[in-house]
Amino acid sequence: MDLPAILARIVAEMRDAPDRGAVARYIPSLAGVDPARFGIAIVTADGDTFMGGDANIGFSIQSISKVFSLTLALGKVGDRLWERVGREPSGNSFNSIVQLEAEKGIPRNPFINAGAIVLADVNLAGHLPREAIGELLQFVRYLAADDSIAIDEAVARSEEQTGERNRALAHFMKSYGTVQHEPDPVLGTYFHACAIEMSCRQLAQAGRFLMLGGRHPEGGNVVSARRARRILSLMLTCGHYDASGDFAFRVGMPGKSGVGGGILAVVPGRASIAVWSPGLNPSGNSQLGGLALERLAEATGWSIFGH
Amino acid sequence: MDLPAILARIVAEMRDAPDRGAVARYIPSLAGVDPARFGIAIVTADGDTFMGGDANIGFSIQSISKVFSLTLALGKVGDRLWERVGREPSGNSFNSIVQLEAEKGIPRNPFINAGAIVLADVNLAGHLPREAIGELLQFVRYLAADDSIAIDEAVARSEEQTGERNRALAHFMKSYGTVQHEPDPVLGTYFHACAIEMSCRQLAQAGRFLMLGGRHPEGGNVVSARRARRILSLMLTCGHYDASGDFAFRVGMPGKSGVGGGILAVVPGRASIAVWSPGLNPSGNSQLGGLALERLAEATGWSIFGH
Amino acid sequence: MDLPAILARIVAEMRDAPDRGAVARYIPSLAGVDPARFGIAIVTADGDTFMGGDANIGFSIQSISKVFSLTLALGKVGDRLWERVGREPSGNSFNSIVQLEAEKGIPRNPFINAGAIVLADVNLAGHLPREAIGELLQFVRYLAADDSIAIDEAVARSEEQTGERNRALAHFMKSYGTVQHEPDPVLGTYFHACAIEMSCRQLAQAGRFLMLGGRHPEGGNVVSARRARRILSLMLTCGHYDASGDFAFRVGMPGKSGVGGGILAVVPGRASIAVWSPGLNPSGNSQLGGLALERLAEATGWSIFGH
Amino acid sequence: MDLPAILARIVAEMRDAPDRGAVARYIPSLAGVDPARFGIAIVTADGDTFMGGDANIGFSIQSISKVFSLTLALGKVGDRLWERVGREPSGNSFNSIVQLEAEKGIPRNPFINAGAIVLADVNLAGHLPREAIGELLQFVRYLAADDSIAIDEAVARSEEQTGERNRALAHFMKSYGTVQHEPDPVLGTYFHACAIEMSCRQLAQAGRFLMLGGRHPEGGNVVSARRARRILSLMLTCGHYDASGDFAFRVGMPGKSGVGGGILAVVPGRASIAVWSPGLNPSGNSQLGGLALERLAEATGWSIFGH
Structure with a gap:
């Protein structure tokens, strides 16, 4: 070939x-x-x-960062992750909130936004937001064997400023207990992962x-x-x-x-x-x-x- | 091994x-x-x-028969099939009608009931129902190289007697034009395929x-x-x-x-x-x-x- | 005034x-x-x-006929009607099937198509279709004190020919038992009521x-x-x-x-x-x-x- | 009598x-x-x-407060309110988010939670949250001709602490522009209205x-x-x-x-x-x-x- x-x-x-x-x-x-x-x-x-x-x-x-966030989250909590996130195709667009209501706050899979917000919640446990972000960045650098990989802070800030829909998802899952930390630091972690x-x-x-x-x-x-x-x-x-x-x-x-x-x-x-x-x-x-x-x-x- | x-x-x-x-x-x-x-x-x-x-x-x-019906239907109409059936996971149960309404009568994929009813509609074209059924049965026998394979007529009759939900799906798709023949012969073909x-x-x-x-x-x-x-x-x-x-x-x-x-x-x-x-x-x-x-x-x- | x-x-x-x-x-x-x-x-x-x-x-x-069909059906079965039909606004269009699936085959109210098909099912009990149609027509003539009121048969036939969506609703409710007679005579009654x-x-x-x-x-x-x-x-x-x-x-x-x-x-x-x-x-x-x-x-x- | x-x-x-x-x-x-x-x-x-x-x-x-919030909001913006809120029964429970997604962030009516959050957004215009709350309270006192009516601050605080679902609704509508102020002060106004x-x-x-x-x-x-x-x-x-x-x-x-x-x-x-x-x-x-x-x-x- x-x-x-x-x-x-x-x-x-x-x-x-x-x-x-x-x-x-x-x-x-x-x-x-x-x-x-x-x-x-x-x-x-x-x-x-x-x-x-x-x-x-x-x-x-x-959203490609969701693959790395998922790998990290599985390393932390193993198959217990699947109590909080499903593993079925969603049948809806990436930021839909409809499925979440029908299924009691459990996102259909870790690759829609709601699911990745749960991954951020898992990866935040025991950390300050910047530590969780740093850990994910280090993990990606290790996988790629390249320490020059960085987060684009301008993108992260933009995500935060326009992230009302993701904020809605986070508060919605918080109301069901699927998200366990405060939505703001969870979203901070999530937005920075997207900005790699x-x-x-x-x-x-x-x-x-x-x-x-x-x-x-x-x-x-x-x-x-x-x-x-x-x-x-x-x-x-x-x-x-x-x-x-x-x-x-x-x-x-x-x-x-x-x-x-x-x-x-x-x-x-x-x-x-x-x-x-x-x-x-x-x-x-x-x-x-x-x-x-x-x-x-x-x-x-x-x-x-x-x- | x-x-x-x-x-x-x-x-x-x-x-x-x-x-x-x-x-x-x-x-x-x-x-x-x-x-x-x-x-x-x-x-x-x-x-x-x-x-x-x-x-x-x-x-x-x-429903395993849907694999054979799909293969046969693709042989008849090729990729034009995908104008009448989608190829995305459904996110709903096998006989749900909700998705059909939201997506204008196009079943999400050929393996949910609605999709397989469209396959039956395609495979019926130019045939009497019993010819279409016979053709599918012959096709399965050829694939398995086993002429003893048959349809259980008692199962087919039972399906017909209890098939109100599938009848609803067929009439619903007929109203959108996704199903083109009369629902009754289409369903007859569908029920017999299931009864192999x-x-x-x-x-x-x-x-x-x-x-x-x-x-x-x-x-x-x-x-x-x-x-x-x-x-x-x-x-x-x-x-x-x-x-x-x-x-x-x-x-x-x-x-x-x-x-x-x-x-x-x-x-x-x-x-x-x-x-x-x-x-x-x-x-x-x-x-x-x-x-x-x-x-x-x-x-x-x-x-x-x-x- | x-x-x-x-x-x-x-x-x-x-x-x-x-x-x-x-x-x-x-x-x-x-x-x-x-x-x-x-x-x-x-x-x-x-x-x-x-x-x-x-x-x-x-x-x-x-659909104005639904008022008269409802009055007649209440006369026949009284408040037991409400076991088969709800009395809430639907939030959906008149012929939607989505609500029916979410609510186990019970139409939201008697004035959407699905609900009126249940009325036709109630009014059909013990009758041939043409008797049920005749009874409704007589009832409307009595209310209006005008025996010249009639059904437009051309309209009724047109309804039958284009009624796939209503047929889907009827079969769907039949699968839940909300409709009790065969869908065809129920729909015949329904279509004729609309054609007054x-x-x-x-x-x-x-x-x-x-x-x-x-x-x-x-x-x-x-x-x-x-x-x-x-x-x-x-x-x-x-x-x-x-x-x-x-x-x-x-x-x-x-x-x-x-x-x-x-x-x-x-x-x-x-x-x-x-x-x-x-x-x-x-x-x-x-x-x-x-x-x-x-x-x-x-x-x-x-x-x-x-x- | x-x-x-x-x-x-x-x-x-x-x-x-x-x-x-x-x-x-x-x-x-x-x-x-x-x-x-x-x-x-x-x-x-x-x-x-x-x-x-x-x-x-x-x-x-x-939620009875929604009647008074509506009256106040209509006084401020008149029929322009209906560009941001519908006036149809919802067909869903009071805090459902499903309808909001289907209808592009426009709540079905002013009496579901999402609709009343829009009322709070309207009533907040040009005010600090405590001014908006004070204005509503004064309005209710005037209607009842009773200046002893007050807000139960313990209830208001409890609402704030458990209001993740309403927070989700507010951020969701903010993403559509239906809510125009920051969700936090809008929700503060909303929660205090409920606590009258x-x-x-x-x-x-x-x-x-x-x-x-x-x-x-x-x-x-x-x-x-x-x-x-x-x-x-x-x-x-x-x-x-x-x-x-x-x-x-x-x-x-x-x-x-x-x-x-x-x-x-x-x-x-x-x-x-x-x-x-x-x-x-x-x-x-x-x-x-x-x-x-x-x-x-x-x-x-x-x-x-x-x-």
């Missing part, structure tokens, strides 16, 4: 793609990003790295442990093989909001998207892949990111559903 | 399982089935067959083409490799009603369950597996069937999310 | 009204009605009749018993005073689908509308009023009919909320 | 009523109230006052302007006759949460209930009535309060639907 050629072809195709989606506008820092950007990075199980386009430019990982900035290269590196059955490529286990599989299953069934089924259908890889335009996709035993293009489709997932992964899956046969 | 020993252990464990779920009672033919039954059959990619328990006893495949009777051995045989990238083990392609992958992705995200996420999380295999207590699970490139135990959990999926597949996945490493 | 002058002014204003709404198009017989039509008839408690515009032209009373044709004059006459505390103006009680009050309360809270609150707010009279463009409004102790103009507002209620009643209430002080 | 005798009979019947409902427990100050309490006060259009039971004991008026303490006698006095077509009995107009009618129509269609239809059906008077166990009911031109009994039925309305008003309506013929 000639990955460099495949990547070059995809980058060229994406450069000329007419329908690039719409850049998220809800916070100024995101709205200003150039819609022409496209980057891709692949780390294979052998440890080789392949890159194309704007693979070294940082972007706001937004990474490049495709860094993100693909951070996803390696999921490709490797939970092992850190530099030694030791991040999580057990079983937990790695389970995180991947959640990415497949819930990783693209209410278009998760469509992503599984078209791409066939566990993946998690963010409104910054990034997607982290993992093929167990094969590859950890990050793509980025800031324009979003109506479901809130990167338009070209999804298309690029579809092309990559076709060219490589990297689908968990056979090849 | 010593599959016979693994199967023997699972059969023994299931024999003694205290919580066997509750047998479906909505039609007399199903209610009378012995809850002590448990069967399992595995056909590997090499063509070997392994069986345990009541693997040769026929049962009503019910198969053993675990026959069902595992019928699932081989999905394990083999669309190829029939005796030669030729049933569907393209790409279509096989896509059918498997739908089984993973939508195959267990509103417990599909949980099944993916615990078992990690694409699977489709039926209220008769059967489950067809497929590991691409590895195995086609059928289990059967008539007691259901509250989500309507076989209680011991799911548990047995979880044990099998642990013992064999057969998960699409890594091993 | 100079009712003739008030009516003349209203008729003149309605003749020139620029926004007349849109005529219902779902069946051909309704779609062909002239949108320029406007009629009004008032029968006072003294027995005087005042008319304006097209008060003697027949139109399809559609009356003029404003006839309709205002038929509403007199509600103005008079249950008494028939020609002697005897149609219902008890208490039942008359209760029917009026249902008209006020549920008589205009999901715009009932707005009608109460603007007009302040118990009223029931139909998609044929008619409204029956009753001021207890004062007046029985019928208006008709075929153009509907987005909520499915007569645009000019509602406006005319608002004007009438302002001019006469006929509001049940004070004057 | 012998009102003293009627009241005496009702008080005796309520004293012995076996099913008294359950006292609200969500805040300590309410949970401690004696469930044996029952009071009733009637002020007639002539200015006579009749009382029975615990008519002079203060209780927390809770009044006796039945005071409450019946405060309701006189609605009985009198908007006139203050001591001279001048509180609101226009038309606005008084409209407030009464909202009380009838929306005043008892999702049991408003049932209250209209059984009692036939515009009324507004609160979880403190009070109900204010008004018969235009006849009577302003307050009842209080702290036990609630499952819909959150006073069990004996509703029953007492039903008995009163039967004995007096005071129904707006005829007598």
Whole structure:
């Protein structure tokens, strides 16, 4: 398989793609990003790295951070997490409050906003907010083996200023006891996690442990093989909001998207892949990111559903 | 891997399982089935067959037939099918009508009842109902390479007599134009598909083409490799009603369950597996069937999310 | 109070009204009605009749028939009716099926389609469909003291041909046992009730018993005073689908509308009023009919909320 | 009509009523109230006052305050209020957030919690929270002609401490722009309004302007006759949460209930009535309060639907 050629072809195709989606506008820092950007990075199980386009430019990982928050939260409370968060696709948009009311304050899964707010609540236990944020950042740096990864404070502040809907979710779950700390510090932790900035290269590196059955490529286990599989299953069934089924259908890889335009996709035993293009489709997932992964899956046969 | 020993252990464990779920009672033919039954059959990619328990006893495949109806319907209308049926997990129970109203008569996916009624509508085109039923039965016999497979007419009649909810779904979709024929013959076709009777051995045989990238083990392609992958992705995200996420999380295999207590699970490139135990959990999926597949996945490493 | 002058002014204003709404198009017989039509008839408690515009032209009373079906059904089963139908405003559109699923097959009130199908089921008991239809027609003739009132068979047939949504509602309720007869004859009864044709004059006459505390103006009680009050309360809270609150707010009279463009409004102790103009507002209620009643209430002080 | 005798009979019947409902427990100050309490006060259009039971004991008026907040808000912004709040019955429980999401942040009516939070937002404009609270309290004192009416600060504090659900509603509406101020001061205003303490006698006095077509009995107009009618129509269609239809059906008077166990009911031109009994039925309305008003309506013929 000639990955460099495949990547070059995809980058060229994406450069000329007419329908690039719409850049998220809800916070100024995101709205200003150039819609022409496209980057891709692949780390294979052998440890080789392949890159194309704007693979070294940082972007706001937004909801992709939920994968790392989930891994951290499972490390803290294990399967007791599932008493407070479900693991079913939601059937609703990422910030819907309807499902929460019907299901007594238990978010459907950890990858919708309400679920990730519960993750922040779990990760906050015994910490000051800035300690919890620091711990998550350190964890991501360790996964990516890159200490230069940082939080974009301007994005975090913007999230706080426009986060009324997330505030509503947090208070709503507080009323049910699903959120246990005060909503304000929980949300502070949540907003900072969303504001982590990474490049495709860094993100693909951070996803390696999921490709490797939970092992850190530099030694030791991040999580057990079983937990790695389970995180991947959640990415497949819930990783693209209410278009998760469509992503599984078209791409066939566990993946998690963010409104910054990034997607982290993992093929167990094969590859950890990050793509980025800031324009979003109506479901809130990167338009070209999804298309690029579809092309990559076709060219490589990297689908968990056979090849 | 010593599959016979693994199967023997699972059969023994299931024999003694205290919580066997509750047998479906909505039609007399199903209610009378012995809850002590448990069967399992595995056909590997090499063509070997392994069986345990009541693997040769026929049962009503019910919603598992939706996999075969979907394959047939895709063969008839191709991707135009997706104009009339979605491919997202539903977030609701299998016979809910709420989602249908919110989404203008388009069922969320082909594996909820409303979706499978659309499949029946597609498969009825140009046929009398008994021809459409005959065609589906022939297709299943061909997949399983077993001409003894038949429809249990008593079950089909019972379905018709108690099918008011499905009748409501059909008329509702007719009002939106999603269903195009008269509801009565469409439902007749649908009820007969549910009433197909198969053993675990026959069902595992019928699932081989999905394990083999669309190829029939005796030669030729049933569907393209790409279509096989896509059918498997739908089984993973939508195959267990509103417990599909949980099944993916615990078992990690694409699977489709039926209220008769059967489950067809497929590991691409590895195995086609059928289990059967008539007691259901509250989500309507076989209680011991799911548990047995979880044990099998642990013992064999057969998960699409890594091993 | 100079009712003739008030009516003349209203008729003149309605003749020139620029926004007349849109005529219902779902069946051909309704779609062909002239949108320029406007009629009004008032029968006072003294027995005087005042008319304006097209008060003697027949139109399809559609959902207004639900008032008469309810009165008849209460006569047959009394308060046991409320075990099968609620008496709360629905918060949803007239033919929504969502509420039915959430509330286990019990329609919210007798004036949404699902509720009126239950009324038809009650009124069918012990009858052939044509007997039940005949009984309702006789009852309406008796109330209006006018034997010329008839059913428009073309409308009834059109309703049957386009009634898939109502068919869905009936089968859905049959699955819960709220509907007890076979859906087909129940729907036949329902569709014929909707197809009764009356003029404003006839309709205002038929509403007199509600103005008079249950008494028939020609002697005897149609219902008890208490039942008359209760029917009026249902008209006020549920008589205009999901715009009932707005009608109460603007007009302040118990009223029931139909998609044929008619409204029956009753001021207890004062007046029985019928208006008709075929153009509907987005909520499915007569645009000019509602406006005319608002004007009438302002001019006469006929509001049940004070004057 | 012998009102003293009627009241005496009702008080005796309520004293012995076996099913008294359950006292609200969500805040300590309410949970401690004696469930044996029952009071009733009637002020007639002539200015006579009749009382029975615990008519002079203060209780927390809770949601009844929404009537006064609405009157005040209409005085400030007039019909522009209806751009931010609907006037339809909700079909959901008093603190549901589902409807808000479906209808883009516009509460269905001013008498559900979300609607009353918008009223607080309107009444806060140009004020500090304590000024807005002071203005509402002064307004209620003026209506009741009783300067001893006060806010129970312990109740207000309890509301604040347990108000996560209302906080969620406020932030949710803030995200839509329906709430314009910061949620914290809006909620402070809202919680204090709920914590006003009044006796039945005071409450019946405060309701006189609605009985009198908007006139203050001591001279001048509180609101226009038309606005008084409209407030009464909202009380009838929306005043008892999702049991408003049932209250209209059984009692036939515009009324507004609160979880403190009070109900204010008004018969235009006849009577302003307050009842209080702290036990609630499952819909959150006073069990004996509703029953007492039903008995009163039967004995007096005071129904707006005829007598």
